[in-house]
Amino acid sequence: MIAPVANGVLATDAANRCAPGLPESFCHQHEVTGCVGGNGLFCFDWAADNFDRYVGPFFRHLEIVAISVVAGFAIALALAVLSHRHRALVPPVLGATGVLYTIPSVAFFFLLLPITGFGLATAVIPLSAYTLQIIYRNTLVGLANVPPDAKDAGLGMGMSENQLMWRVELPLAAPEVIAGLRIATVSTVAIATLAFLAGAGGLGQPLYEQLGFKTNIIIVGVLTIAMALFLDLIVVLAQRFITPWRRARPG
Amino acid sequence: MILLANVFDSFVGAFDFILHSREAVTGGAQVGGPAYIWPFARTQLEVSAVALGGALAVALPIGLVLGHLGKGEYFAVGFGNAGRAVPEIAVVFLFAALAGIGLVNVAVALGILGLPPILTNTFVAMRQVDRTAVDAAEGVGMRPWEVILRVELPLAAPTIMAGIRTAAINIFATATIASFVGLSTLGDLITGRNVYGDDGVVAGAIVIALLAAAIEVALAGVQWLVTPRGVKLQRATRSA
Numbered sequence: 001m002i003a004p005v006a007n008g009v010l011a012t013d014a015a016n017r018c019a020p021g022l023p024e025s026f027c028h029q030h031e032v033t034g035c036v037g038g039n040g041l042f043c044f045d046w047a048a049d050n051f052d053r054y055v056g057p058f059f060r061h062l063e064i065v066a067i068s069v070v071a072g073f074a075i076a077l078a079l080a081v082l083s084h085r086h087r088a089l090v091p092p093v094l095g096a097t098g099v100l101y102t103i104p105s106v107a108f109f110f111l112l113l114p115i116t117g118f119g120l121a122t123a124v125i126p127l128s129a130y131t132l133q134i135i136y137r138n139t140l141v142g143l144a145n146v147p148p149d150a151k152d153a154g155l156g157m158g159m160s161e162n163q164l165m166w167r168v169e170l171p172l173a174a175p176e177v178i179a180g181l182r183i184a185t186v187s188t189v190a191i192a193t194l195a196f197l198a199g200a201g202g203l204g205q206p207l208y209e210q211l212g213f214k215t216n217i218i219i220v221g222v223l224t225i226a227m228a229l230f231l232d233l234i235v236v237l238a239q240r241f242i243t244p245w246r247r248a249r250p251g
Numbered sequence: 252m253i254l255l256a257n258v259f260d261s262f263v264g265a266f267d268f269i270l271h272s273r274e275a276v277t278g279g280a281q282v283g284g285p286a287y288i289w290p291f292a293r294t295q296l297e298v299s300a301v302a303l304g305g306a307l308a309v310a311l312p313i314g315l316v317l318g319h320l321g322k323g324e325y326f327a328v329g330f331g332n333a334g335r336a337v338p339e340i341a342v343v344f345l346f347a348a349l350a351g352i353g354l355v356n357v358a359v360a361l362g363i364l365g366l367p368p369i370l371t372n373t374f375v376a377m378r379q380v381d382r383t384a385v386d387a388a389e390g391v392g393m394r395p396w397e398v399i400l401r402v403e404l405p406l407a408a409p410t411i412m413a414g415i416r417t418a419a420i421n422i423f424a425t426a427t428i429a430s431f432v433g434l435s436t437l438g439d440l441i442t443g444r445n446v447y448g449d450d451g452v453v454a455g456a457i458v459i460a461l462l463a464a465a466i467e468v469a470l471a472g473v474q475w476l477v478t479p480r481g482v483k484l485q486r487a488t489r490s491a
């Protein structure tokens with residue numbers, strides 16, 4: 001006896017148990033027979049028929065990641081530029097961002113719930129907080145590695161301290177900054193699969209809705225990894241675009 | 252101001268949940284209090300410890316040997332980078348769907364997540380060891396395993412410990428999700444709003460965050476202990 005349910009997958013009656021080894025609560029609602037009913041490793045037909053259900057969550061995921069990384073990047077960069085001038089800021093900022101990084105994401109979401117409630121903000125705040133340390137640390141290293149000659153040349157041309165920072169130091173620090181940004185972006189894509197716990201949706205939502213269904217798990221896993229690789233590629237291309245002099249170098 | 256008071260109230264309620272038992276929202280059973288929360292915390296710590304132990308047993312020897320030989324850099328470093336892109340929750344769910352639930356199965360899934368940081372850090376740490384120290388050790392006739400264990404490992408220990416810290420925190424954090432696949436970790440409190448109420452949810456989050464901080468502090472202590480005195484002196488002189 002098969003009854004259709006709202007999410008498009010068919011439900012069985014109570015007598016039809018799910019795959020062996022899984023508790024009742026762990027089971028998705030499924031057809032009795034076939035690849036889906038038997039919870040096969042990957043059901044191509046089901047995937048082809050149901051792919052549209054992942055489109056919305058995919059772009060929501062992208063949105064969560066984009067907001068988190070851009071916000072984290074802006075804050076970390078500002079903190080690094082400040083700390084580069086005022087070295088006394090380095091230990092406290094490293095300490096604070098380190099503490100934020102230690103808070104497990106699930107706990108972070110639920111600690112924010114009383115303050116920001118379910119929704120995008122509750123997901124974005126922890127995700128951007130996690131990007132701070134790696135970007136901040138890498139930017140500081142990049143700024144420290146700027147050749148003194150380049151700075152002297154800038155000063156000799158009459159640049160102010162701000163001009164020197166934005167037109168000489170930061171562009172020359174770009175490789176380290178971008179290396180940090182890449183790590184932050186890729187990890188944020190992965191951690192954002194938990195954003196559904198904060199009520200923000202994303203690819204974790206369809207994952208959780210049928211958490212025992214292998215095809216579903218694999219689709220979400222592949223989409224998430226694909227998004228991470230895609231965004232990583234974009235950051236690499238952006239680096240080539242903003243540091244054209246590195247390509248011009250011989251060898 | 253009312254909002255601020257609400258936030259304050261919810262944290263007071265959460266601490267009350269941690270310290271004192273009360274009747275469940277659903278009625279009947281008593282929930283909350285240290286004696287009630289401890290078994291959840293213990294399960295989470297146990298599964299994390301088993302997972303970390305397994306990850307260490309696999310990744311540490313491979314990293315030490317590859318690092319000593321200077322081979323497989325692409326694998327060791329690439330594995331660490333690729334590991335970051337893998338959504339941990341999907342690994343846990345997939346493993347449960349493939350192998351069934353239970354502490355060991357969840358531990359294996361979590362252990363897989365601990366491999367990349369340990370392997371990459373061990374490899375990088377071994378390569379960063381001063382070559383002259385290795386040459387000297389080989390010069391006085393040490394065998395390869397002696398060089399690894401008595402020269403390279405101590406010098407590489409701080410960076411290796413940093414990788415183990417990352418792995419431990421990742422594993423412990425992800426163990427929260429194990430409650431979705433039937434293992435009663437602290438995630439049970441967080442996902443059990445209908446039983447534990449808002450206080451229980453926030454209480455679970457507080458306990459998880461505090462335990463993660465405790466693990467971090469403890470492992471930072473271990474990292475300090477395993478740093479050879481010479482390396483500490485070197486650092487002190489360099490930063491001075």
